[in-house]
Amino acid sequence: MTQNRDETTTTAAHREPTAVDSIADSYTARLLALDPSLATELGFPGRETEYPDYSPAGHEAKAALARATLAELNTATAADPTDEVTLDAMRERLGLALEIHESGWKLAQLNNIESPAQGIRAIFDLMPTDTAEQWGHIAGRAANVPAALDGYLASLRAAAADGRVAAARQVRTVVGQARAYAEPGTGFFAQLAADARLGQAPERAASSTAHDAAAPLPDDVAEALSRGCEAASRAYAAFADALEAELLPQAPEKDAVGRERYALASREFLGAAVDLEETYAWGVEELDRLIQEQERVAEEIRPGASVEEAKAVLNADASRQLKGTDALRAWMQRLSDRAIADLADTHFDIPAPLRTLECRIAPTHEGGIYYTGPSDDFSRPGRMWWSVPTGDDSFTTWSETTTVYHEGVPGHHLQVGTATYRRDMLNAWRRTICWVSGHGEGWALYAEKLMEELGYLSDPGDRMGMLDMQRMRAARVVFDIGVHLELEMPGRWGTGPWTPEKGYSFLRANLPISEGQLRFEFTRYLGWPGQAPSYKVGQRLWEQIRADLAERAETAGHGFDLKEFHTRALNLGSVGLDTLRRALLG
Structure with a gap:
């Protein structure tokens, strides 16, 4: 790629769609035809059931669509710098997708967080519930859950026949999740049918006041929903039985996936190839650095206090406490609204549609905080979700402030929303389809550090919380690469090669989360290799790119414009980190 410096300043007045855009848009349309769930996620109407x-x-x-599109891209000529980025990004993403497909492991995908086992259920969280027609769509999709699970089970069986089965730990976990979804009376689908009201979003159903105020569904829709949810519950129960009877006996007890599979996964999540040993060594050093920084902040909180003692002081501070999920949601919303108001037009360009961000409590209790992007037309805004484990009812603001910036503004909401908004600059694939974890999660960690840089984490407690989150992400680099490649443990944490058992104690020492969340995260890292390190490694690459641009500006004799950097970078959309470097640095 060459002459990329002007790519992000192109506007609708200067740029008409090109032949490369046509290829990208055609690929997007054909992909959405193959993936109705993705269409729902993006807010495109049609095929909602x-x-x-x-x-x-x-x-x-x-895979056939990717091959055909790559053939078209390989004969295409870039008309401008925007096309150069599109060609670079699509060739990297589609080519890698084919490598993964040909490895056979895509058919075997099964883990506790990001596999069809969860996705088939989770799509209901994003479906609108205002009208009888929309509830009819939910009923229809629930009725189609059995066929979706049958297809998924066929892939798992085909992969198993070739010797590719997820680790037993993941199979047992998904069996438990599937049975929880299917539980009569209390499972997800039973509650979805029981609590359904017009205008009643699933995450609000637990509120009796909201439930009583909402209008009931028409009888025919309610009956269809009941039938569909009963079918979905039975299907998930049967799916759990099949996993336990067929897949679990074939599943390896060993969690480590080995170098070849890990390297492929790392490239998928980063959009860049990194030296795994060097990255592991850097992760160990970064973890040590962050612990030392926490020790300095602990001294500010109470002279002579250890990190744990300083946290105890913060936890005992009533002004930093939240009780209940309603208070948590309201606090998230206030903090998000303030960040948007403060950062708009100063350090970022934030278009009007992006100035709405909804904070919600998720309808599940699996642990984790996540963001879902706006629909293509912004009729559904970006949303920050908090999935609170059962039993967790107390929350501390000092430990969660940085997470709100990570998921909201200037983190994921600003990043994802900007790409969706820039239809004047980007084709449909770059706006809505392409998502690279290292780019996206790396940006969100960069956003956390940026908020410290801008003075929003000057309170020692809030800064301790940010360091906790950064420390967690550095620990994940060490754990994930170490366990899956079975490298030697650093002396500070143990001896001999990494094992999951040693790793659990290591994570407990470095992850500031509840025991329920820790069990979930531990299983997640073991079952989703390469994803967890992409946050901190992505941040490292983002910061290197910014430092290189700042050095270039200084050498050229003019100041580094932070807002311009943010605008140029975000206007690219999500791309692989190698593509990002080439686009911004040439």
Whole structure:
């Protein structure tokens, strides 16, 4: 790629869609036809009751589309710098997707957080519930859950026949999740049917006041929803039985995936190839540095206090306490609204549609905080979700402030929302389809550090919380690479090669989360190799790019414009980190 410096300043007045854009838009349309769930996620109407084909044939259809599109891209000529970025990004993403497909592991995908086992259920969280027609869509999709799970099970069986099965720990975990979804009376689908009201979003159903105030569904819709949810519950129960009877006996007890599979996964999540040993060593050093920084902040909180003692002081401070999920949601919303108001037009360009961010408590209790982007037309705004584990009812603001910036503004909401908004500059694939974890999560960690830089974490407690989160992400680099490659443990934390058992104690020492969250995260890292390190490694690459641009500006004799950097970078959309470097640095 060359002459990329002007790519992000192109506007609708200067740029008409090109042949490369046409290829990208055609790929997007055909992909959405193959993946109705993705269309729902992006807010595109039509086929709201359908699921993708999760069977081997469905996977092959997506691979065939990638092959055909790559053939078109390989004969295309860039008309401008925007096209150069599109070609670079699409060739990298689609080419890598084919490598993963050909490895056979895509058919075997099963873990506790990001596999069709969760996705088939989770799509209901994003479906609108205002009208009888929309509830009819939910009823129809619930009725199609059995076929979706059958297709998924066919892929798992095909992969198992070739010797590719997720680790037993993941299988047992998903069995438990599936049975929880299917539980009569209390499972997700039973509650979805029981609590359904017009205008009643699932996460609000637990509120009796909101439930009583909402209008009931028409009888025919309620009956269809009941039938669909009963079918979905039975299907998830049968799916759990099949996993336990068929897959679990074939599943390896060993969690480590090994170097070859890990390297492929790392490239998928980063959009860059990194030296795994060097990255592991850097992670160990970064973890040590962050612990030392925490020790300095602990001294500010109470002279002579250890890090843990300083946290105890913060936890005992009534002004930093939140009780209950309603208080948590309201506090998240206030903090998000303030960040948007303060940062707009100063350090960022924030268009009007992006100035709305909804904070919600998730309808599940699996642990974790996550963001879902706006619909393509912004009729559904970006949303920050908090999935609170059962039993967790007390929260501390000092430990969560930085998470709100990570998921909201200037983190994921600003990043994802900007790409969605820039239809005057970006084709449909770059606006809505392409998502690279290292780019996105790396940006969100960069956003956390930026808020410290801008003075929003000057309170020692809030800064301790930010350091806790940064420390957690550094520890994940060490744990994830160390366990999956079975490297030697650093002396500070143990001896001999990493094992999951040693790793659990290591995570407990470095992750400031509840025991329920820790169990979830531990299982997540073991079952989703390469994803957890992409946050901190992505941040490292983002900060290197910014430092290189600042040095270049200084050498050229003019000051570094932080707002301009943010605008140029965010206007690119999510791309692989190697593509990002080439686009911004040339």
